[in-house]
Amino acid sequence: MSNDVGQLPEGWTLARVAEVAVTDSAELLPLDRPVFIDARPGDKEEVPVSLIIQVGGLCLARDARDGEYLMGQIDDSGAVSCWASYGDDLAEALRAL
Template identity: 50%
Template sequence: MRALSGDPSATLLSFDRRVAVVVAGQDSYEPLQPDVMLAFHELCLARHDGEWFMGQLDDKGSVICWASYGSDLAEAIRSL
């Protein structure tokens, strides 16, 4: 993950935080229950039901995602 992203500080995130995705066209969020979360500075990837969601850490440590980037981790990392 570090080599592919070019980010030597890339790390796994703990699950003790809120993780949600913005519902398109609405001002609401749908909770996610990821089984893996990766941090690349303030950007994050969270895997939920086999799909990688990209998001950002907020001030409180929550991960707010905006979209799914598919099931291929390498492709999701390249999209960072």
């Protein structure tokens, strides 16, 4: 995997992400990690992303097309498998973790 990671929104640090998510740590993941969302039951759609944040056992991935934060987790293949969008506000998405 590459070292290319996205940039947090202005004013955000990993420490602030962890604080809002009420967890010990947060990590930026490389953007070459595949991200999928369940479009329909049994049908996954690959999503282009501009940011992937791992917070505990969950991940938030920012959809590069519309800025929405998708929530999911890393599956057995190493991809981020997302189940829903939590809007374009990082703080609100983190509070939903």
